[in-house]
Every structure is written in structure tokens, then in C-alpha cells.
Amino acid sequence: MSGVLAWRCAVCGTTVDIAAAHAFTCPRATPGDRHHVLHPIATDSVPAPVDDPNPFIAYGPRMAWWAFAAANGMTEPARVALASEVAAGFAVTPLGRHELDLAMNGDSPATPVWVKDETGNVGGSHKSRHLAGILLHLRAAEALGVAPERSGRAPLAIASCGNAAIAAATLAQRVDWPLEVYVPDWASPAVMALLESLGASIKVCERREGDPPGDPAVLRFRDAVDAGALPFSVQGPENGMCLDGGRTLGWELADAVGTAGGPARLDRMVVQVGGGALATCVGWAVGPSVRLDTVQADGCAPLARAWWRAKDAGMAAAEIPHRWSHLMTAWERPESLADGILDDETYDWLGAFEVMTASGGQPLVAPEEAIVRAAEIGASSGIPVSATGAAALAGLLVREGKPASGEQVAVVFSGVTR
Ligand SMILES: Cc1ncc(COP(=O)(O)O)c(C=O)c1O
Ligand SMILES: [Zn+2]
Numbered sequence: 111m112s113g114v115l116a117w118r119c120a121v122c123g124t125t126v127d128i129a130a131a132h133a134f135t136c137p138r139a140t141p142g143d144r145h146h147v148l149h150p151i152a153t154d155s156v157p158a159p160v161d162d163p164n165p166f167i168a169y170g171p172r173m174a175w176w177a178f179a180a181a182n183g184m185t186e187p188a189r190v191a192l193a194s195e196v197a198a199g200f201a202v203t204p205l206g207r208h209e210l211d212l213a214m215n216g217d218s219p220a221t222p223v224w225v226k227d228e229t230g231n232v233g234g235s236h237k238s239r240h241l242a243g244i245l246l247h248l249r250a251a252e253a254l255g256v257a258p259e260r261s262g263r264a265p266l267a268i269a270s271c272g273n274a275a276i277a278a279a280t281l282a283q284r285v286d287w288p289l290e291v292y293v294p295d296w297a298s299p300a301v302m303a304l305l306e307s308l309g310a311s312i313k314v315c316e317r318r319e320g321d322p323p324g325d326p327a328v329l330r331f332r333d334a335v336d337a338g339a340l341p342f343s344v345q346g347p348e349n350g351m352c353l354d355g356g357r358t359l360g361w362e363l364a365d366a367v368g369t370a371g372g373p374a375r376l377d378r379m380v381v382q383v384g385g386g387a388l389a390t391c392v393g394w395a396v397g398p399s400v401r402l403d404t405v406q407a408d409g410c411a412p413l414a415r416a417w418w419r420a421k422d423a424g425m426a427a428a429e430i431p432h433r434w435s436h437l438m439t440a441w442e443r444p445e446s447l448a449d450g451i452l453d454d455e456t457y458d459w460l461g462a463f464e465v466m467t468a469s470g471g472q473p474l475v476a477p478e479e480a481i482v483r484a485a486e487i488g489a490s491s492g493i494p495v496s497a498t499g500a501a502a503l504a505g506l507l508v509r510e511g512k513p514a515s516g517e518q519v520a521v522v523f524s525g526v527t528r
Contacts, residue, residue, distance in 0.1 A: 113157045113172030117148040117350055120460045121431040125151075128174060129181035131251040132258055134341050134349040141336070145434040147460060148350030150174045152394075159365065162190075165358040166197035166242060172361070174354040175246035182254045189250075196249050196285060197242045199232045203359075205366045205520075207373070210487055212506050212513070214479065221513055223506065224373050224520035226363055227493050233277030234526035235499070236359055240344045240387055241274070241281050243355025248340065249285060265290050265311075266342035269331035271297035272450050273498075273525045274344045279308035282342070289342065290334060292327040300528065323440065325454070345385045345457040353394075353461065356387055360395020363520060376400045377518045380474070380511060382501035383413050384451035386458030392522065393465025402471040404462055405505035407446035407481050412438060413456040414473035417463065427467065431460055448481050450498030450525055474511045476504035483507060488523060499525035 117126040119136035126133045126148060136146035157171035167190050170176040179189050204227045209220035232238040248266075251257040268278045271293040282289035289310045293302065302312055313334075315326040322329070331348075335341045341349040363379075366372035378401040381389040386404075393402040406414055416437040420430055430437065438459050444452035456462060466472060476484070481497065481504045488500025502521035505511040513519045 113152050114150045114174045114177045114354075115153055116151050117174070118151045119146050120149050120464075121146045121434065128177045131178070131182075131256045132340075134351060135347070139347075144347060147346040147458070149346070149461065150350070150354055159361070163202065164193060164197060164200050165202060165362060166193040166200055166246065166355065169358050169361050172357070173243065174351065175243050175250060178247055179250040179254070182250070182256050184250060184254060192249060192253070193246060196246050196281070198284065200239070200242065200358075202362050203228050203231050205363065205372060208491055210491065210503070212487070212503070214483055214507060221506070223503070223513070224376070224518065225491065225493065226359065226520060226522045228359070228522060228524035229493055229495055229499065229526040231524075233273070233280040234528070235273035235277060235524045236356070236388060236522065237274040237344055237524075238277035238281060239358050240352035240356045240391070241277050241342060244342060244349060244351045245281050245285065245287075246355075247351050248287075263287065264338045264340050265334075267292065267331050267334045267339035268342045268344075269293075269325065269327040270344070271301055271327070275301070275305055275310070276308070278342050279305050279310040283309045290339060292331040292334070294325060294327045304528075344387050346387055346390070346461065347457050352387055353391055353458070356391030357395040359388075359522065360392040363392070364396045373518050373520070375518055376520055378403060378471075378513075378520070380405060380502045380505045380519060380521050382406075382448065382451050382498065382505075382522075383456060383462060383473075384453040384498075386413060386456040386462045388522065388524075390458045390461025390465060393469065394461070398465075398468035401469045402465045403505055403511055404466060404471070404473045405502050405511070406451065406473065406475055407448055407501070407504070408475050408477050409446040410441045410444035410452050410454070411473070411475045412441045412454065413459055413462055414475045415439075416456070416459055417466070417473045420463075430463060446478060446481055447485060448498040448501040450496065451501060472510065474505040474508055476501070476508055480504040480507040491523070493523050494527045495523040496525040496527050499523050
């Protein structure tokens with residue numbers, strides 16, 4: 111039995127067969143109307159994990175790439191062999207209980223927080239989980255001879271100058287698939303050198319006269335995709351398949367509950383949000399019984415702004431996706447030490463809304479002092495986590511997000527310090 115029935119657009123409801131190759135975006139999306147996003151629709155009964163240390167095999171029966179390959183005739187041993195190659199090195203990441211000093215000025219009684227440590231994951235962050243699901247689909251389509259003709263081995267393309275780009279280059283290199291990375295002209299020379307050493311082709315994107323508002327790297331990435339490149343993106347609207355593999359993180363967390371060394375129960379997840387794919391995937395996978403709060407810095411909080419706009423307008427849930435342009439607008443001057451979550455729009459806002467609504471969670475907005483303090487707490491935890499990766503802790507420092515006594519709270523530390 112498969113865990114994924116189909117893809118369905120969260121905006122217009124169009125469904126796409128799970129057997130369709132390269133079904134990255136909603137068939138009704140157009141260059142003039144990009145406000146569509148395919149979500150994997152799961153069966154009610156979730157298949158039990160297979161006994162394997164690699165999450166892309168263990169949770170294979172719940173995943174879209176697996177269902178796609180199966181529907182096109184790939185045998186189970188062949189799917190396992192494919193995952194062993196493409197998703198080599200993935201393993202269940204550590205979940206530990208940390209006693210953290212959650213005071214703004216330090217020196218208060220320690221609060222226990224469960225930390226899922228993604229800093230040792232492939233590429234140094236959770237981003238590789240989103241991308242491995244896409245790459246498994248691409249490799250399966252290629253092996254089965256069902257990939258659309260024109261795309262043969264068209265290059266992969268991504269717009270990122272951070273953890274996602276590093277994950278993309280790491281995965282593309284191992285299967286020898288050409289990758290173009292679209293970066294803004296202020297990208298860090300150190301990251302660009304790392305990407306080059308991983309074999310990626312860097313495309314520095316300056317703003318051009320006549321460009322519409324938005325990140326020029328994203329605009330050039332979209333041009334490349336329109337010209338035939340494959341969207342190797344960690345943003346659902348660019349490629350819904352990134353929302354497949356990201357769920358492995360949440361399944362691992364859920365399956366740690368009740369195990370030796372794991373939490374007896376989980377009450378709340380607090381997740382830092384940039385593009386929103388991480389929160390969406392974790393929320394779907396842990397399920398609505400665990401409250402999911404999102405965290406953004408007050409220097410860039412488009413998700414929280416959209417949420418409160420919808421609440422203030424008393425908008426019904428069914429109306430929200432149709433008000434995309436009105437609710438989810440670009441943040442003007444994103445600014446924070448947590449520079450990996452400065453996406454001016456929360457691309458996967460509909461998924462994030464869905465998981466917060468279903469679980470009774472809310473978007474938390476942290477003042478910059480809390481982001482800075484969160485980075486300090488992260489740095490003193492013994493885990494080499496970046497400021498972005500520790501940013502969820504800032505949500506525990508603000509009044510609305512403070513852990514209640516005895517509450518079992520979990521965060522994701524992602525993005526190794528470089
Ligand atoms: C370390 C780290 N944590 C969290 C996030 C947020 O993930 P998302 O963009 O899916 O919201 C990012 C995104 O770049 C990141 O690099
Ligand atoms: Zn649609």
C-alpha cells in the first residue's frame with residue numbers, strides 16, 4: 111500500500127496523478143499566475159516504517175517518489191537500491207534533551223527542550239531532505255524511461271546562496287547531474303567557493319532594468335526553468351516535490367516519542383520559518399496532536415503578517431488560498447542575524463497555515479534581541495548550529511511562546527556553522 115494518493119493543488123484543487131513524471135507544479139499555474147502549489151495527499155492509514163536505517167527507505171512507503179516509481183513498474187528492491195545510492199548518508203538524526211537557559215539576559219533556571227540536530231545531516235542541514243525526494247523522482251523517471259523527452263538530463267537549477275544551495279550541490283555531485291545555482295550579487299564568496307568545489311555552476315544575478323520586484327536570483331532561476339532546466343527548489347510553488355522528503359524529519363521525531371532516550375510525549379514543536387517548507391513538512395508529519403508554532407524575526411515576518419491579516423478580516427479557511435496576493439506580500443527590507451530565514455515571502459505559507467490551524471498553533475515573532483540570544487544559547491549547547499538554525503529558540507523567549515511548566519517542546523537545530 112502506498113502512503114501518497116496524489117498531488118493536489120492547495121489553491122485550485124486540481125489533482126495530479128502520482129504516476130505522472132516531472133509533475134512539479136500545478137497544471138493551472140502560469141507565468142502570470144504562480145500562486146498555486148501541489149501538496150502530497152496522503153492516505154488515512156499511514157504505512158508502518160520499513161526496517162532500514164535510511165529514512166528514505168524506512169519511510170519509502172509513505173513517500174511520493176516511491177509511489178511514483180512503484181506506479182511506473184519499479185520493483186521494491188530497485189527502489190531500495192535507488193535510495194541507497196541517491197540518498198546515501200541519510201540516517202535518523204539525533205534527538206536530545208537539552209537543559210537550556212531561556213532567559214534574555216542569561217542565568218535563569220534551565221528549561222528542558224528537545225533538540226533535533228540536523229547539523230550533521232547530508233550538506234549540514236535539513237535542506238537535503240527536501241532535495242533528495244526530488245532527485246529520487248528524477249532518477250526514477252530517468253531509469254524507467256518516463257521522463258519527458260526534452261528534459262533528458264537538463265540541468266538542475268536552484269536559487270539560493272545558503273544551506274539549500276550547499277545541499278543541492280552535494281546531492282547533484284554524487285549522481286553527476288549538472289547543477290546551476292542562481293545567487294544574488296551579494297552572495298558570500300566562501301559559500302560560492304564551496305559550491306564551485308562541489309561542481310556547481312554559479313550564476314551571479316544582478317538586478318536588471320525592467321525586472322519586476324523580487325529577488326533577481328529567483329527571476330533568473332525561473333527563466334532557466336522556463337527554458338528547460340529542472341526546478342531543484344526547496345520552495346513548494348516552484349516544485350511541490352520538495353514537500354515529499356522534508357516530511358522524513360517529522361516522522362523521525364514522531365517515532366522517537368516513547369522510545370528509550372526519547373520524549374514520553376511531545377506537546378509542541380517550534381519551527382523557524384523562511385520559505386515555510388520546513389514547518390509545513392514537520393507539521394504534516396508529526397500530525398495535529400502536536401501544536402506547531404512558527405518563528406520569524408520581527409525584521410522579516412511575512413507569514414505572521416499574512417496570518418493576522420486573515421484573522422483581522424475574519425476570513426474563512428476556504429477563502430484564504432484565493433487571497434494569496436492580498437495576504438502574502440513581500441517584506442520590504444528583510445533584516446536579521448538569522449540570515450537564512452530572510453525570504454521576503456513565505457512561499458509555503460498555505461502549508462504553514464494549515465499545520466498551525468490544525469494543531470492550534472500560532473506564528474511567533476521574535477524581536478532581534480531574542481534572535482541574538484537564541485544564537486548564543488544555540489552556540490553554548492554543544493551543537494555547532496548557525497544563528498538561523500537556532501532561531502526557533504527565540505520563539506521560546508517571547509511571552510506567547512514561553513514553555514509552560516512540564517511542557518514537552520521540540521525545536522530543530524539546522525545549518526551547521528561554517
Ligand atoms: C538552517 C535553516 N533552518 C531553517 C530554515 C527555514 O526553512 P524554510 O525556508 O523551509 O522555512 C532554513 C532555510 O533556509 C535554514 O537554512
Ligand atoms: Zn492550482
